[in-house]
Amino acid sequence: MPVLAIIETNISDPSWLEAYTEQVTPMLAEIGARYLTRTDDIELIEGDNKPQFSVVVEFPSKEVALAFYNSEEYLPYRTARLNGSSSKFLLVGVENGTE
Template structure:
């Protein structure tokens, strides 16, 4: 089964409120088997525009990744981020090559 991923690029406008979101999102991710591959960290944009924060979150399947995004648990936590950060997030199926 192919894994699923969230890939996110984020600019944080209100670090204190964003930290509350960060501190609260773990249980929703864990419920669906999510684990961080990338969570912030040093980076260099080598082509195109970038944002200040990047994440890659791995799930056991694409379906689990979508289920997490659509879940009431995550949507409740996401409200803590809304208005405090600008994000581009995609849910994508992994490649088994």
Template sequence: MTAFIIGQMTIHSRDWMEEYFSKIPDVVARHKGKFTVRGGEPERMEGDNPVPDAAFIIEFPDRDHAKSFWNSDEFQSLAVLRRSGSMLNSILVDALE
């Protein structure tokens, strides 16, 4: 069943972004994932939580592929870089099928 990683990011510094965003699409693709949403300027529709600076949705064939991506050494190295200038909230969910 198709699975999605959905994330909301608050950015504190932009020093990490060029390297991270130049590498992350290839890492996602190697795990059979693809970005369906990747961008900034989210707009509040409802709720009181702070609006993130950026949001993304990555589609994978299934949870195993998503977890393989998330736990991979390649991604975890990039995650360390990302954490140097941002905070991420993310969840893993299944598609309706």
């Protein structure tokens, strides 16, 4: 079953962004994942603490998402993101309709 990674980020040091985007995008494509959105166009409707930036990535499965997140290849980019921002990284299952 597909899974969505929803990343809410508040960037404190933008120096990591360019390399992250350039290198992580092809990594995701190689494993069959794709960005659904990468934006700072966010309107907070409910709750508090609106993120500065939001990313949604569709992965083929939870296993693929977790393998990517924990991979040695992604580690330096994950570390840079964590050092240069405050983030929430959520995995959300995708159901194909109701029956």
